[in-house]
Amino acid sequence: MAALSELGFGSLPLWQVLFGGLIVVPVTLLLGFWFWATPNVLKDSRRKHLPPGPRGLPFIGNYFDLAGGDGDATPDKVREWAKKYGDVFYTKIGGSDYIWLSSPKAVKDLLDKRSAIYSSRPPAPLAQDVASAGRRQLFMPYGPRYRTVRKISHALLNITKTTEYQPVQDLESKQLLYDLVNDPDRFYDHNRRYSASVILSVTYGHRIGTWNDPLAKSVYEVVNNMQNYAAPGAWMVDTFPSIQNLPQIFFGNWRAFGRKCHEHDSPIYLRLWNDLKNEVEGGTAKQCFCKDFYESDPEKQGLDTLQAAYQAGGLVEAGSETTSAALNTFLNFATLNPHVVKKAQEEVDRVVGPDRYPTWEDEENLPMRPPNKVGMHHATTEDDWYEGKFIPKGSVVLINWWHINYDPERWESPFEFKPERYLGYDLPAASYLNIADPNQRDHFSYGAGRRVCPGVHVAEKSLYLNISRIVWGFNISKKIVDGKPLDPGSKMVPGWMTIPQPFDCAISVRSAKHAKLIEKIWKEAEQKITLDEKR
Ligand code: HEM
Secondary structure (H helix, E strand, O other), X not given: OHHHHHOOOOOOOHHHHHHHHHHHHHHHHHHHHHHHHOOOOOOOHHHHHOOOOOOOEOOOEOOOOOOOOOOOOHHHHHHHHHHHHOOEEEEEEOOEEEEEEOOHHHHHHHHHOOOOOOOEOOOOHHHHHHOOOOOXXXXXXXXXXXXXXXXXXXXXXXXXXXXXXXXXXXHHHHHHHHHHHHOHHHHHHHHHHHHHHHHHHHHHXXXXXXXXXXXXXXXXXXXXXXXXXXXXXXXHXXXXXXXXXXXXXXXXXXXXXXXHHHHHHHHHHHHHHHHHHHHHHOOOOOOOHHHHHHHOOHHHHOOOHHHHHHHHHHHHHHHHHHHHHHHHHHHHHHHHOHHHHHHHHHHHHHHOOOOOOOOHHHOOOOOOOXXXXXXOEEEOOOOEEEOOEEEOOOOEEEEOHHHHOOOOOOOOOOOOXXXXXXXXXXOOHHHHHOOOOHHHOOOOOOOOHHHOOOOHXXXXXXXXXXXXXXXXXXXXXXXXXXXXXXXXXXXXOOOOEOOEOOOOOEEEEOOHHHHHHHHHHHHHHHHHHHHHHHO
């Protein structure tokens, strides 16, 4: 008691001091913080018309259901809510409104038709402002700078331009087949090498001949950092952006952490960019997208050196792990469903046979898992109304692809690996992104609206070429150890993206004839690279 009286509390009974100190003060501070962090919660009567949704906890809303979880549980949760609350439902995380679009029609009506106000990104003080120094296209809010960088990615990735990359994809795919014949256990890394090599070849003119190449490793390190700090709930400040103005020490020193990430990542992208600059100036640069980009004078377009480096690097990262994760996911499903591979082989054998290998002329449509565990965050830049429901300005709007892609009303047995469900979807994937009737769209894994994946043409070509060739040339089954088949599992790597955890799988070339043809086509292609490099 003596200590309390010295502090001026002497005249209050102990229970009042404890009640005040332990309950009233913290609750008042929390409420004050809440109203400061979530403006308009009480004032705006339109909020009575928010879409329906789960109640969530006071202050934090559905934080633990979504952001605070391990990510693997999110798909089931958002599917359950779509069933309960319908096509457009609402959740709250901290001070942010989340609107989930769970039908093709809602995605079309809002993200496509009203794209003028549904194309921003929510604030991400750590992931974008500090760790990416505001320069990453993927997280950039809509505005003049965003429009400039989007134009640049379009110049690299539009459909006409991407046909020029087909020889690169063909070459890298031949190496992938050869690597699978000779070192099948390392299939996971062969897929990563393939993806890194394609995108680094077309952006910077750098081939990645082995997965041990330090450049490939460093790019994947950047992607790995990003997918960890961008994971939902990984950092409180990206979930409750208003706390960015409070001392960081209360929130895990997020700013210092973000700076550390930037200090690690930016030299990798800057080195690539600066080396290219020197090569262009010295007349030794290979023909590649970044050479054209540098010669177009990014500064004149308002882009500083760091932005130019992040622009090129961002394309590399967007094109690498996404593609390798899709290829590894295919192998994971194939290991778990050998009967599907058998059926596909019958089909490929009928069309291609063992005397030749699948080429661009044999192309078809392919299935895919959504690329991240939540949905890509769009943000609204104006208040809006949809079917009588209020969507406040600044809402985070997500495609609930875990529901739409697996909706039992649209697809029979949606959780079974049945690539044949897409038979009859004969248009190129990119055409489905803009199709007039949203129910005709095959899947939503490339996003929608003005932010839709600009890499779709490159990605689809890579998936087609490699999956058809793997099915053509290889048997895939569970690995047998001590006479027992190993379960490959289907868990994902922790973090934001849906990357399958490394798993066991037995891949073997189907016949000596296939092996011989693979060796022949790779050796011919390899010789050509050597000749090109000598030139
Ligand atoms: C299987 C492979 C891929 C999948 C599933 C995928 C999916 C996606 C998705 C869902 C988005 C966000 C769309 C939205 O916000 O609505 C996105 C953005 C993006 N993707 Fe892809 N992607 C893949 C491959 C690629 C490739 C190969 C490249 C480049 C060569 C690429 C470049 C980009 C870029 C630059 C963005 C940022 C777009 C923006 O915010 O303006 N992607 N991708």
